[in-house]
Amino acid sequence: MKLIIASVISLLSFSALAAPEGTLSVHILNQQTGLPSQGVQIELDKQQGSGWQHIASGKTDADGRIKSLYPQADNMEPGVYKVTFKTGDYFKSHNMSTFFPVIPVIFSVTEQNQKLHIPLLLSQYGYSTYRGS
DSSP states (O other), rough: OOOHHHHHHHHHHHHHHTTTOOSEEEEEEETTEEEEEEOEEEEEEEEETEEEEEEEEEOOOTSSSESOOOOOTSSSEEEEEEEEEEEHHHHHHHHOOOOSOOEEEEEESTTOOOOOOEEEETTTTEEEEEOOO
């Protein structure tokens, strides 16, 4: 019986490690400190006509990442999307001011379920982003 329980626990641990990541991930690094930016609120929206439809939201982990911002159960369809990095509260929590309290990054998805990664390199008075891999 102990062997069966150990086998089941082992399989569950392996399946958790093998869980697929989503189609969209983000990563934030603070250029001033060289450290990940933990606890940044991020919103994902898709353009619908002249407006935006909310898709998902989350906060960056201790590594400054959200590994799966787009819901895994859904298919990421081609279209125009916006990731909004709400950096004002992050800087405020570190007793710092910022010129960019909200950073919207608008991008195009051309193929269904593309694996996309959006890094943000951040400082109080500037930022840089690009399409990562």
